Amino acid sequence: MRATLLYGAGDVRVENVPDATLKLPTDALVRVTAACICGSDLWPYAGKAHDSGPARMGHEFIGVVEAVGAEVTSVRPGDLVIAPWIISDGTCEFCLEGKQNACVHLSMWDMEPDEGGQAEAVRVPSADGTLVKVPAGVDAALMPSLLTLSDVFGTGYHAAVAGGVTPGSTVTVIGDGAVGLLAVLSAKLLGAERIVLMGRHRVRTDLGREFGATHVVATRGAEGIEAVRELTGGHGAPVVIEAVGTRDAYDQAVGVVRPGGTISRVGVPQYEEAPIGVGSLFLRNVRLAGGAAPTRGYIEQLMPTILDGTINPGKVFDVTTTLDGTPDGYRDMASRKSLKVLITP
Amino acid sequence: MRATLLYGAGDVRVENVPDATLKLPTDALVRVTAACICGSDLWPYAGKAHDSGPARMGHEFIGVVEAVGAEVTSVRPGDLVIAPWIISDGTCEFCLEGKQNACVHLSMWDMEPDEGGQAEAVRVPSADGTLVKVPAGVDAALMPSLLTLSDVFGTGYHAAVAGGVTPGSTVTVIGDGAVGLLAVLSAKLLGAERIVLMGRHRVRTDLGREFGATHVVATRGAEGIEAVRELTGGHGAPVVIEAVGTRDAYDQAVGVVRPGGTISRVGVPQYEEAPIGVGSLFLRNVRLAGGAAPTRGYIEQLMPTILDGTINPGKVFDVTTTLDGTPDGYRDMASRKSLKVLITP
Missing domain, CATH: 3.40.50.720 (NAD(P)-binding Rossmann-like Domain)
Known part of the structure; x- marks a missing residue:
């Protein structure tokens, strides 16, 4: 499959990588339908040293579940899901308080060396705690706004x-x-x-x-x-x-x-x-x-205001590109030519 | 009258100074009955340069009003009053919100070069906003606790x-x-x-x-x-x-x-x-x-719990001395021999 890699400052490439697959019984495999570039992606884009090796990029995405591990109960193949920028178990004392950024099993996409949202597919750890299901039959026009729930x-x-x-x-x-x-x-x-x-x-x-x-x-x-x-x-x-x-x-x-x-x-x-x-x-x-936003907790709270048309946060996307256009997307966001770039792999 | 002056690091003296007198119509003249040394007094006691000239000390005191300016309405001669460490007008938008530390006419005792609470008497600016009257007939045993309302x-x-x-x-x-x-x-x-x-x-x-x-x-x-x-x-x-x-x-x-x-x-x-x-x-x-505590607002709120005997914050005073003992009080608080020194001028 194809994925976005940051080799070093200013050097983003879209390359073939091994297909994402389930590894743990708590994983879900998600085919990405929309992802985006975060303002925080621009910090390593500005300063990453080449000699540290390429890094998989992307922590904001929405997609369709393709497969789930044996212990996953909250989503199933075919579900449209939103992935927040933080991976959390959903069951620890912090998650229950809505402080997923302090989850005792916290992970982040850049702590998962083989995963990233700016790609065709992603293995999502702690799927039950992390992913939020979007109701079936949602208008495709709402996808950009739903994608903003991921992080921004x-x-x-x-x-x-x-x-x-x-x-x-x-x-x-x-x-x-x-x-x-x-x-x-x-x-x-x-x-x-x-x-x-x-x-x-x-x-x-x-x-x-x-x-x-x-x-x-x-x-x-x-x-x-x-x-x-x-x-x-x-x-x-x-x-x-x-x-x-x-x-x-x-x-x-x-x-x-x-x-x-x-x-x-x-x-x-x-x-x-x-x-x-x-x-x-x-x-x-x-x-x-x-501080770091526990966006997981806000997704369910804010989704209804998007689904009922009250607000349209997706307006922050001023450019839509395919995965091939991702390197240009980084360049244009870094130069402030683009506000925020949506990627449809 | 006699007052405490800090000449430089480690050099506290009690000396004769011109008597405190009313200067502005919003002033009150207060004869100090109890004052104390603050932990924050120990910072200049540790580091003040001698060449900056002596500074009057003390911002926590309780005393009896001797005279008031023509515009003062809330206290009158004979009243026992508590002075908070911040001088505030009591009428600006911040004072009305209980944020006296941001009073638009804010002053502090160390901004009043000729005043200080570790002395026989003090001119209190903005007396209506600053001073809080203690009900008449209060037991003398409660004075240390009432004094703590000043700041600590x-x-x-x-x-x-x-x-x-x-x-x-x-x-x-x-x-x-x-x-x-x-x-x-x-x-x-x-x-x-x-x-x-x-x-x-x-x-x-x-x-x-x-x-x-x-x-x-x-x-x-x-x-x-x-x-x-x-x-x-x-x-x-x-x-x-x-x-x-x-x-x-x-x-x-x-x-x-x-x-x-x-x-x-x-x-x-x-x-x-x-x-x-x-x-x-x-x-x-x-x-x-x-941050800096707007203690003025807490005085009226906390005084009843002292007057009715619920709490006894005055227990923090482990030494009582006259004005003459003030230099030793600084030395003993700085060396942590004393917890907090009460001065009865």
């Missing part, structure tokens, strides 16, 4: 939930990438009244407005902080969602948050240490929340 | 509130100083069921047990983390209160917090940058909360 929408939603967005909230979202835009949609869904989107790409911020942003701030740094403060009563936003992951974006979040407010981070931090002391968070009682 | 108890309580302690909570408190011990008392007051106190000084941890600690862990580092995990179901505590302020204490907090849990910091951070990325907080969705 659930991550934006996690940002809004962890930030404590409630009806009437004022929220600032930093970043007009797909996660940031879906954080806007999520904040709107949770009842936020004022949503300031910080982003500079007009096409993206226009989609942000469609998703619910009431204001767009295109400036950054001190100027951006001033603009957000003007829009939020002079003291900043009580909830700030940081959907980028760079130190600059974190510093921007510290600058635009209101005293006593919350910074909710979902962009994978490209830093380990950052300011949290008296001069940044402590004196102003700013809470730092968020 | 409110700070411990803020740690528990910001950490989200609720009935049944499991909490780990790092630090057996007065703030840590009163965080234990606060967690107990909020209904915590399991309270693990990390501290190595037997006399202090014994008081911690009296305040509600169900377990004491005397080890630190990896060994301490292991011990706390064993006491908290194997994965750490959902709420960790960091009541020290050093990087070591922060790292300990990161080590003992459960995935999805909260670290609530109230020890003044002696660092600005610290780990918050994928390897520390992000992947495990650990929230970072707390």
